[in-house]
Amino acid sequence: MSLRIGVLTGGGDCPGLNPAIKGLVLGMHLGAGRNVEVLGLRDGWKSLVQEDLVSAGPASGVFFGKDQWWKVLTPEMVELWDAEGGTNLGSSRTNPFKKGAEREEAVIRNIQGMKLDVLVAIGGEDTLGVALKLHRKGIPVVGVPKTIDKDLPGTEYTLGFETAVQIITQEVDRVRTTAGSHSRTFVIETMGRHAGHLALQGGIAAGAYVILIPEWKYNVARVVKLLSDRRTQGARYSIVVISEGAMADSMKEPFSSGSMRDTGFEHVALGGIGELLRAQVEQATDWDLRSVNLSHLQRGGAPCAFDRRMGRLFGAAAADLCRKRDFGKFVAVRDGKVTAVPLTEIDGPLLTVDVEKEYDRTRYNARRSSIL
């Protein structure tokens, strides 16, 4: 039985994408006598909205040429990809369903022209959202979830999250030497958009004293009180971890510089709340504070062991779905196990922090009591 699949990575990059591509390619080529072809599509949906993918032909070398948008991926070629962060296929925020600039006909024409039996889309809510729309139009698709925000509905894990948590931990470990030496309190701003998972888990792992998340509005005076009580107890400094989407009780929406960088899906770029909080606390006290925005460092570098394993498993599971022709699903973790769920679940509300269970609203930190 022959099988020709296409794979693309869309949206923000993160560590774990390359391991997933490797897992997919290795899984597809498993066993002898199979006529299998895995085509790597360049720059997410941007490749599939091109006028004509077929006649331009594949890239043959390591790099994509100017008008080359795909290449054949072999197990030999992806052998070392799992040690690398980002995505070797490139990514974009192109949205084929963008209102007023719809390009879905091109996508469908290209998928058919390339004779793809199935398209594997690795991405977050936007990329998998596009995959769902294509599925509804009868295109065979399989999804693999990634985002360092870990806020996708339907799955307990998304690729990139653990590496990002690990980076926060390491960066806070570094900041502590300056904080301790100069008796300075540091405000560390993390990514996470409208979900506090990354800030909360990163803050926990890093041992932060105050963690502020989008799911619970904070009061600046209360933050000052918490920090000042701790100073009285003799602490030379404190670490405050704040999610880019966190809001003071006076704010109606998350802090943003106002730029609309994510043109395809019309997301507002968040960021800057850490510096704002630093200034507010400094104004209310006479302390020496600094803020650090971890920004894209959280998405960079090699994947940690967890993301390399999960990437491999997610990719292998996607290959299983392709081989079984079990389309319209995305790979997910449920009850700690890798499985697959219907793509329609991606339409559900984003998974945010369960404040009741996970957050201490008085101490502005992870809930310390009762797990069992």
Add this chain to the structure above:
Amino acid sequence: MLKRVGILTGGGDCPGLNPAIKAVVKRVTDAEMADKRGFEWEVVGIRDGWKGLVKYDPRYPVLPPRMDFGPNSYARVLVESEVTRWDREGGTRLGSSRTNPFKAGKETWPQVVENVKLLGLEALVAIGGEDTLGIASKLADKGVNVVCIPKTIDGDLQGTDYTLGLETAVNVVVEEVDRLRSTAQSHSRLFVVETMGRYTGHLALAGGLAAGAPVILIPEVPFDVATVVEILKARKEQGHRYSIVVVAEGAKAAGGERAEKAAVSSDGFEHPTLGGIGKTLEKMLEKGTGMEVRSVQLSHLQRGGAPCAFDRRMGRLFGIAAGDLLDRGQYGRMVVYRDGKIASIAIPKDLKEVKKVDVEALYDRQRFGAKLTVLE
């Protein structure tokens, strides 16, 4: 009212112990929690695992907070302000030992029971692997109130999907293999990397998968040298300049012997020392493939250094859950991670029966590597 709880770490150290200790102390000494439960806990750190409870001498009473153990002291009060930085550190601040109070002919457990009374311990939190928790289970039968937290980089404890230290060890395997690849690639050499794991392959398999090793040899499936040689030769013919072979210390060739030495006298549990299969395999592969082969034993590097983010969080969750059990007086139990959630179970009676790798689900017997299918 004040109740005392003791806490100790036993057996081989690993990253994640200190985060767990910190969490237990913070959780049970939390003032708000005390109001709810109607009494306060005082945490007493016991030095050097079970040895501390054997050796405790009331002439050297429990040290006050923020005092380090002296030469003759085996117990000290732990407070939040002291343990607050511990979660960033590997190993165990309380020290560890392989003392076995139930060692045949040298039973010291009556002293342990006596010292638990002398110290006024309402309960005892034991953090350890099969040996330490096995002792805890036997002491529970003697009437001591115990709560257990599982740790071992081998990941082989019954009843739990996770044991503290495993993820950090897997990260170390990955980082070291990343380093070896430079030399392997430059000199076109095969590298054999020997991991810990004792009689199970959890660490080797997770480490090998994460490190991208095409061949992973685990104790659960004795390997056929000729097949491994064929796999490596075929890879060379495909154009790969080198290959990485990850081998668990407990792995052995089909029909061959396991590389182990008789128990050293210092080990109260009389475990043979494993290790050396990597070197043996190096010779076998050099002969079989005609390629240049080097072997590296990762050894204690796998247990060292700061805990990774995962072990810091899991250590904390295990510690908090232990606090939950203490507050409810649910003794004789072990905190576990099951199906993606923290839970607790009665301490398994068969801890000596280690949990093996689920070969059918995770391992490819033909390719001697991680299975490439997940949903089949």
